[in-house]
Amino acid sequence: MPEQISIFELIANASLLVQVVMAVLVLASVASWMMIFQRWLFLRRALIELDSFEDHFWSGIDLRKFFSELDGEDGLNGIENVFVAGFREFTRLSEQSGADADAIMQGVQRAMRVAVTREEARLETHLPFLATVGSTSPYVGLFGTVWGIMNSFRSLANMSQATLASVAPGISEALVATAMGLFAAIPAVIGYNRFSAKVEVLTKRYEAFSDELTTILHRAAHSRSGGG
């Protein structure tokens, strides 16, 4: 009792299975934090890009010119992809002679829906991983703890005189596994909830934008077909 047991000694003295569990949990924690930071940066940038794109889009520029600037460029961001997909479909269909306005609009809507879905999938990358870590790592930690306590009680059964000092280290080292599980799970759950809310907001705004673009293109298509 006089010398203090450090947490690292506890880990070093734990049984092999508990150590494996701990290692898995540490890896899960590092990976989930990595995802959290990555998603955080990614979603923040997506929001900033969306804001600046909308500012640019509604500033009254010529859409055809804007499209030709963006088209064929590499590394377009989310909202730009939606715009390019919709507008490309529109120009392609309206170049064909026999297409009527409703057929053009259906094609444009379909193209933009596909683009929005693809962007949503990109925004949601890694979120399932965070959800998995958040929901399973407490159980993994608990498994390590139960195993450690089981062992510690089994060795207690062989002793004639059971003292607190003979059980306490085993239980303490077993509980470290649960602590690690919670340490990995809590940020993952928080991150998952926060990021899925953010993704939903972004997706809604993409959809709203695609509806607005549809309206504009719809007007253009009908005026053309009416005039021509």
Added chain:
Amino acid sequence: MYVLRHYTLPLALAVGLHAAAVWALYQGWHPEREIADFIKPETVIANLIVLEAKKAEPKPPPPRVQPQPQPVEESRPQPDPAQEQRVREAQEEAERRAAEEAAEQARREQERLDRLARLAELAEASLDQAIAEESQTLQEGSEAQVAQSYRMGIYQQILENWSRPPSARNGMKATLVMELIPTGEVVSVTVTESSGSTAFDRSAEQAVRRAGRFAVPEENRIFERYFRRVYLLFQPEDLLR
């Protein structure tokens, strides 16, 4: 390429965070150290009371200091026989008085310091004394325990050798004193208070003599204190009649 560009910073942040957590654990995991520091010897409690008692003493000195200024003031008029310049006289007087006052103050300060020093000495002395007393009582306690265990041995030995006469009755009391030498041998047994029955007295004396030799502590101090002279009380209590 994409992975490298988008994941290096997050990975570095995550690893840094975990390293910080491990470091914090390493620094903070000392649960038992503070508790151990608080165990103090019990003597501390004892000397607090002693200090309180001594504090009452230093109060008398202040009145003793007060009367001293008077003789100094009396000496003031003497050294000025020159009558011409009263102003200068007065000035000198004032100066002297100031000097005297300063001296007085210094002396008072000195006295106060002396008193404090004396007080500290007293406190220390009483603390030492308290500790000594405490350890002595502790030692005496353990000695008494040792003596008690040997006494039980003697009692057992005498009881084994005592055959009560048929005339013994409840309520009879015989006090004997036996003298031992450091080896444990009995040198003398005498009845100091008779029970009233000669047979009973004799049986008690006989019991001691028959035992002849008792186990006594080897330590001389304990022997001298508890076993040089042993008083024995013989008293049949368990008889039915």
